[in-house]
Amino acid sequence: MVSHHPDTRLLNxxxxxxxxxxxxxxxxxxxxxxxxxxxxxxxxxxxxxxLFDRLPPQAVSENLMDAVMARLDHEPEPLxxxxxxxxxxxxxxxxxxxxxDYQDLDWRKIGSQVRICHLRTGDQDNEFALYxxxxxxxxxxxxxxxxxxxxxxxxxxxxxxxxxxxxxxxMRDGHNQHTPTATRDRDCICVGVLDAxxxxxxxxxxxxxPFLRLNAC
Amino acid sequence: MSGTAADNxxxxxxxxxxxxxxxxxxxxxxAAFARLFTHFAPLVKAFALGGSPLAASHSEELVQxxxxxxxxxxxxxxxxxxSASTWIYTIAxxxxxxxxxxxxxxxxxxSADDIWPDMDTGDLFAAVQSNRDASRVRGLLGELPHEQAQxxxxxxxxxxxxxxxxxxxxxxxxxxxxxxxLAMNKLQLMVxx
Ligand SMILES: [Zn+2]
Numbered sequence: 172m173v174s175h176h177p178d179t180r181l182l183n184x185x186x187x188x189x190x191x192x193x194x195x196x197x198x199x200x201x202x203x204x205x206x207x208x209x210x211x212x213x214x215x216x217x218x219x220x221x222l223f224d225r226l227p228p229q230a231v232s233e234n235l236m237d238a239v240m241a242r243l244d245h246e247p248e249p250l251x252x253x254x255x256x257x258x259x260x261x262x263x264x265x266x267x268x269x270x271x272d273y274q275d276l277d278w279r280k281i282g283s284q285v286r287i288c289h290l291r292t293g294d295q296d297n298e299f300a301l302y303x304x305x306x307x308x309x310x311x312x313x314x315x316x317x318x319x320x321x322x323x324x325x326x327x328x329x330x331x332x333x334x335x336x337x338x339x340x341x342m343r344d345g346h347n348q349h350t351p352t353a354t355r356d357r358d359c360i361c362v363g364v365l366d367a368x369x370x371x372x373x374x375x376x377x378x379x380x381p382f383l384r385l386n387a388c
Numbered sequence: 389m390s391g392t393a394a395d396n397x398x399x400x401x402x403x404x405x406x407x408x409x410x411x412x413x414x415x416x417x418x419a420a421f422a423r424l425f426t427h428f429a430p431l432v433k434a435f436a437l438g439g440s441p442l443a444a445s446h447s448e449e450l451v452q453x454x455x456x457x458x459x460x461x462x463x464x465x466x467x468x469x470x471s472a473s474t475w476i477y478t479i480a481x482x483x484x485x486x487x488x489x490x491x492x493x494x495x496x497x498x499s500a501d502d503i504w505p506d507m508d509t510g511d512l513f514a515a516v517q518s519n520r521d522a523s524r525v526r527g528l529l530g531e532l533p534h535e536q537a538q539x540x541x542x543x544x545x546x547x548x549x550x551x552x553x554x555x556x557x558x559x560x561x562x563x564x565x566x567x568x569x570l571a572m573n574k575l576q577l578m579v580x581x
Contacts, residue, residue, distance in 0.1 A: 187544040188485045211578045217522035219544045220474035221529045228430030293496025
């Protein structure tokens with residue numbers, strides 16, 4: 172049961188197209204799991220349409236309609252991506268970003284219990300990563316300067332302030348120092364989106380900090 | 389219950405556009421398309437001009453792209469699920485987003501249609517409820533105080549984040565967020581039941 176949701180700001184910016192790509196992907200993933208937020212999304216889309224209806228119309232060039240009419244029968248149907256049911260594991264949107272099998276991804280180890288893989292979204296301002304935490308494992312204590320969004324894809328984890336299951340959406344700012352720990356019965360896979368690099372507070376992991384490396388290139 | 393006309397007090401006009409879309413989808417009716425174009429192309433252009441300056445400089449290109457998509461996808465339009473202008477608005481929003489990323493040479497495997505997949509429910513009861521929500525929102529929109537409506541317009545029509553709006557209007561971010569929350573309450577949106 173999903174119990175942690177994106178806030179009003181994120182849902183509005185997401186529906187409006189005012190949110191960067193990587194966090195938008197994170198919100199869309201949550202919507203897959205959450206009928207409550209899907210309904211909110213539909214309402215916000217209607218809000219957008221209501222505002223659209225009220226725009227002061229801007230005259231278009233006189234020949235524009237003819238130009239469009241002339242193209243109607245010659246335009247190829249756009250190739251659109253159809254969400255096919257994923258055989259197993261990650262949602263189609265994540266599979267699309269992975270571009271290969273889960274096991275073949277370029278994983279980096281953080282200690283013995285956690286591995287991280289960055290996926291390229293094209294968004295220059297945000298990092299998008301998959302976290303795989305072994306059953307019972309924990310992510311080393313860390314802080315971050317910006318905002319961190321987390322979406323649980325599989326399994327569940329807990330930290331100082333709660334317990335999170337598949338579909339749960341978390342937003343943390345840099346003031347929280349937290350140590351997410353996967354439940355003991357199974358591995359936990361999450362999506363993490365960051366708008367500023369993470370800082371592991373334990374020196375042993377600093378050398379392995381993948382975010383700093385990524386930011387340098 | 390049909391869900392559209394009966395539940396939508398101001399919906400007579402929107403009904404007309406729904407019929408146009410159905411005619412286009414079913415019969416490839418060019419006269420219906422011309423009527424739709426005359427009404428919506430100037431709105432799409434206004435929407436394009438509201439976006440980032442980069443996308444605004446391609447406003448008529450966007451109008452063409454949106455109207456051609458309307459023609460191509462009309463057979464997928466279902467008046468029970470969304471009103472005509474909601475349907476056209478979402479196409480315009482998606483095209484503007486993709487156009488902007490294309491102009492910025494954004495290298496991404498993700499398109500706007502992946503970010504906003506068809507989230508309409510197959511459940512007719514929920515669809516009717518959804519249509520009620522929509523007509524209520526439209527009705528209440530005109531009653532919003534200017535300071536709230538202005539912020540929503542910047543977020544939705546100009547595609548600006550709350551922080552960008554705060555900076556532009558020289559307001560604290562907290563004020564922008566609370567005005568949006570007040571607007572949500574007024575519009576009876578996202579109120580937990
Ligand atoms: Zn939710």
